[in-house]
Amino acid sequence: MSFGIWAHMGRKLHTAGLAASVSLIATLAAAEPQHGIAMYGDPALPPDFAHLPYANPDAPTGGAMVTNTVGSYDSLNPFITKGTSFWQLRFLMGESLMARSLDEPFSLYGLLAESIETADDRSWVEFTLRPEARFSDGSPVTVEDVIWSYETLGTVGHPRYAGFYAKVDTIEQTGDRSVRFTFNVEDRELALLAGLRPILQKAQWEGIDFAESGIDNIPIVSSPYVITDFEPNRFIEFTRNEDYWAEDVVPFVNGLYNLDTLRIEFFGDEVAAFEAFKVGEINSNREFNVVRWDSQYNFDLIESGEFVKSVLPHSRPSGMTGFVMNTRTDQFDDIRVRDAMMHAFNFEFINDTITGGAQPRITSYFSNSPLAMQDGPATGRVLEFLEPFADSIPQDAITGYALPVSDRSERNRAGIAAALSLMEEAGYTIQDGVMADEDGTPFTFEILLQSNSTENTAIIDIYTESLTRLGITPTITLVDGAQYKERTDVYDFDMTYYRRGLSLSPGNEQYLYWGSDSVDTTGGRNLMGVESEAIDAMINRLLTSESQDDFLAATRAMDRLLTSGRYVIPIYQWNISRIAHDADLKFPDTMPIFGDWPGWQPDVWWFEEG
Template identity: 75%
Template sequence: MTTELFLPLRRIGLAAALSAGAGLATAEPQHGIAMYGEPALPPDFVSLPYANPDAPTGGRFVEASVGSFDSLNPYILKGSAPWQLRFLTGESLMARSIDEPFTLYGLLAESVETGPNREWVEFTLRPEARFSDGSPVTVEDVIWSYETLGTVGHPRYHGFYGKVASIEQTGDRSVRFTFNVEDRELALLAGIRPILQKAQWEGLDFAESGLDVIPITSSEYSVTDFEAGRFVELTRNPDYWGNGVVPFMNGLGNIDTLRLEFFGDETAAFEAFKIGDVNTNREFNVARWEGQYDFPMVESGDVVLSVLPHSRPSGMTGFVMNTRKDQFADWRVRQAMIEVFNFEFINEAMTGSAQPRITSYFSNSPLGMQPGPAEGRVREFLEMYPDALLPGALDGYALPVSDGTERNRAGTGNALALLEEAGWTIQDGALKNADGDDFTFEILLETGASENQSIIDMYVQSLERIGVNPTISTVDGAQYKERTDAYDFDMTYFRRGLSLSPGNEQYLYWGSEAADTPGGRNLMGVQNEAIDGLINTLLTSESQDDFVAATRALDRVLTTGRYVIPIYQWNISRIAHSKNLHYPDTMPLFGDWPGWQPDVWWYEED
C-alpha cells in the first residue's frame, strides 16, 4: 500500500503534502500547518488557488432553506439556528483550505508553532485582528471562547476541550494549548474553533441565548436583519479588518448581501427560485435537474446550470436505525431492513437510475474499504478486535442488489430468513415474536422533506410485504431537532459528509462516549470498541499508509454494522444560479463544500 492512491486527487504541490512523513513538525513559527507533511502553499502566497483575488465586490446572494429557525447562536445546543451562520459569521485562529486534505493557514493568528510531537501548539494573534464592533481580538477572548464552548457550548466542541490539559497566555498576543493525550490532530483542531467576544457575554447566559443576542464575531459578515423563521440577512463589512492583511481572505467575501430565505417545503423553495426571489439553488435530485430546469429564466439564459466535480468521499446518506431501541439492537434485523429496501427500484423512480448507490462511508475515495476479504495492514488492525466485528468485516461485505422489479422477491426472502433467525416470523399476516408482539417502528421525518417522504412511501410498501407496518411521523423543524437531540426516534433521515482527512469528528459521529450525549451526532447509538480503537489509530498514525489502512478498517466496521440504509451518492454537485453570480475556473479538491459558496463567488452583471 502506498500513497500513490492519492495521486489522482492532487494538484501541483499537493503530492508533497500527502506523502511527506508525519514527524516533520517544527518548533518554529509557521504560516500554516498540515496534518501530514507541509502546507502546499508557501509563506508568501497571495491567495488560495481556487479564489479570485481580483473579484469585484457588491451584489446579493439569496439562498433558500427548507424549515425554520428560532436562534441566531449556532454555537450552543439550545434552539435551531441556520446552519450556515457557523460558517459565514465565525472566524478562527486559522482557516482550512478545501484544496488539501487537512491544511490550515493563518487567519486571526499570524503564525502557528508546535512541539516536536505536537503535544502542544502555540498561536500568535495578528495585531490587526478586530471584532465587527472594532474592538481588538485578544488572547483573553481566545481563552474565554475555548473554555466557554468546551463547557457550555454545543457538544461538538466538548470532545476537543476534554483533551486540553491547559491553555495559557505566553505573550501579549500568543496563546499555548497543551494536550493530555497523544493525538496529532489536536494541534490543528485548536486552530479552527470560533473566537467570540468575551465582553459581550458578561452578565448573560451564553447557553440560553437565542434570538435575543447575536454573537459578535470578527468575520467580514454580520447579521443585520432577520425575521424569526422567515429570513436572515447578513451584510459585508467594507472595513473588515482582514482586507489586505490575510492572504487566505484575498478573493473571499466578495458579495455585499447574503440572504437566507426559509420555506415550508421543497416545492415552495423551488418556485421561489424559478421566479427569481432566490438566485441560487443546489439540486440533489438528478431527475428533477434533467426534467424541471426548463423554466423561462433558464431558457432566457438568466439562470445558469453548473455541474461541478469533486474528489471527496461519498459520506453516508440514508435512513439510520436507532440501536438504542430494541427493534434494531440485533444486526440481523438491521440487515433485513436493508434487504427489504429496494434500492434499484427506488433509484429508478427517483433519479432514473442516474445516481450510483453509496456503498460505504468512504466510498468514492481511496479511503473506502476495498472489495473482498480484508488484507494486509487493514486485516491486522481489524483482528485486534475479534469480539467487536460483525459478519463481513473480515471476509467482505456488499449491499444487496435487487432485480429492479417492484416486488424484490430475493430481498424479501433474505429479509424473512434473517428475521426468523432473530426470532421474528409472520403470524396472521403480521411479523411477530414468540410472545405474539408485533414488530413495528416509527419513521421520523421533517416537514417539507418531500424527496425523503417519497422514498419512505416506497419503502413502506416493501415492508408491508414482510408483515411490518411502520408509523410515519412528520414534524416541524423545531420538533424534529428536539426529538433527534433526545434520540427519540426509531428510524430517521441521516447524512454525514466525510473528508479526505477524517479525525476527531469521527468520535462525535460514532464514538461510544457520544452515544448518550444529548444533541450528539451519533444518531445510531453505536458503542463499539473496534470503532473507538480504529479512530484512535488513525489519529495517532505516523505514516500515511497506516492512516489509510486504519480508515479502511473503520469503514468496514461501520458498513458491516448495518446502522444506515444507504441511498444514492452525489459525485458531482449541481447548482443552478443567476447569471450574475460567478465562481473561479479552478475547483478545489473538495468541490462544492463549506468554504466555496458563497465564499469565493462574486456578483457581476453583464
C-alpha cells in the same frame, strides 16, 4: 454562567509564569513559528503565497446572493445546543485562529493568528495573534477572548466543541499576543483542531448566560459578514463589513468575500422554495433531485439565459445519506434485524422510480474516495488492525461485505426472502400475516421524518410497501423542524433520515459521529447509538498515526466496521453538485478538491454583470 463552571475553567487556565517559562525554554529548540500546518508533511502553499489557488484575487465586489432553504430557525447563536439555528450560520459567523484550504486534505493557514508553532510530537501548539485582528465593532481580538471562547464553548457550548476541550490540559497566555494549548492525550490532530474553534468577544457576554442566548444576542465575531436584518423563520440577511480587518492583511482571504449582501430565505416545503427560484426571488439554487434538474429547469429565466445551470465535480467522500436505525431500541439492537431491513429496502427500484436510475448508490461511508474500504477480504495493515477484534465484530468486516442488490423489480423476491430468513434467525415469524415474536407481539417501528421533506417521504412510502411483504407495518410520523430536533436530540426515534458529510481528513469528529463516549450525549451526533470497542480503536489509530499509510489503513478499517454494522440504509451519493444561479453570479474556473463545500459558496463567488 454558574460558579461551578467558572471554577472548572479556572483549573485549566494559567497565565504566563514560571511554569510556562520553564516549559517554553525546554521546548524552544523543537519548534519555530510557521505560516501554516498540515496533518502530514508541510502545507502546499509557501509562506509568501498571495491567494488560494481556487480564489480570484481580481474579483470585483458588490451584488447579492439570495439562497433558499427548507426549514425554520429560532436562534442566531449556532454555537450552543439551545434552539434551532441555520446550519450555515457557524460558517458565516465563526472566524478562527487558522483557516482551512479546500484544496488540501487537511492543511491550515493563518487567519486570526499570524503564526503557529508546535512540538515535534504535537503535544502542544502555540498561536500568535495578528495585531490587526478586530471584531466587527472595531475592538481588538485578544488572547483573553481566545481563552474565554475555548473555555466557554468547551463547557457550555454545543457538544461538538466538548470533545476537543476534554483533551486540553492547559491553556496559557505566553505573551501579549500568544497563547499555548497543551494536550493530555496523544492525538496529532489536536494541534490543528486548536486553530479551528470560533473566537467570540468575551466582553459581549458579561452578565449574560451564553448557553441560553438566541435571537436577542447575536454573537459578535470578526467575520467579513455581519447580520443586518432578519425575521425568524422568514429570512436572515448578511452585509459585507466594509471595515473587515483581514482585507489586504491576510493572504488567505485575498479574492474571498466579494458579495455585498447574502440573504437566506426560509420556506415551508421544497415546492415553495423552488417556485421562488423560478420567479427570481432566489438567485442561487442547489439541486439534489436529478429528475427535477433534467425536466423542470426549463422556465423563463433559464430559457432566456438570465439564469444558468452549473455542474461541479469534487473528490471528497460520499459520506452517508439514508435512513438510520437506532440501536438503542429493542427493534434494532440485533444486527440480523438491521440486515433484514436493508434487504427489504429495494434501492434499485426506488432509484428508478424517484430519479430515473440516475443516481449511484452510496456503497460505504467513504466511497468515492481513496479512504473507502476495498472490495473483498481485508488484507495488509487493514487486516492487522481488525484481527484483534475478530470475535466482537461482524465476520464480513474481515471477509468482505457489500450492500444487497435487487433485480430492479418491484417485488424484490430475493431480497424479501433473505429478509424473512434473517428475521426468523432473530426470533420473528409471520403469524396470521403479521411479523411477530414467539409471544405473538407484532414487530413494528416508527419512522420519524420532517414534514417538509417530500422526497424522503416518497422513498419511505415505497419502502413501507415493501415491508408489508414481510408482515411489517411501521408508523410514519411527520413533525416540524423544532419537534424533529427536540426528538432526535434525545434519540426518541426508531428510524429516521440521516446525513453525515465526511471529508478527506477524518479526525476527532469521528468520535462525535460514532464514538462510544457520545452515545448518551443529549444533542449528540451518534444517532445510530453504536458502541464498538473496535470502532473506537480505529478512530484512535487514525488520530495517532504517524504515517499516511497507517492513517489510510485505519480509515479503511473503520469504514468496513461501520458499513458491515448495518446501521444506516444508504441511498444516493452525489459525486457532483448541481447549482442553478443568476448568470451574473460567477465563480473561478479552478475547483478545489472538496468542491462545493462550506468555504466555497458564497466565499469565492462574485457578481459581475455580463
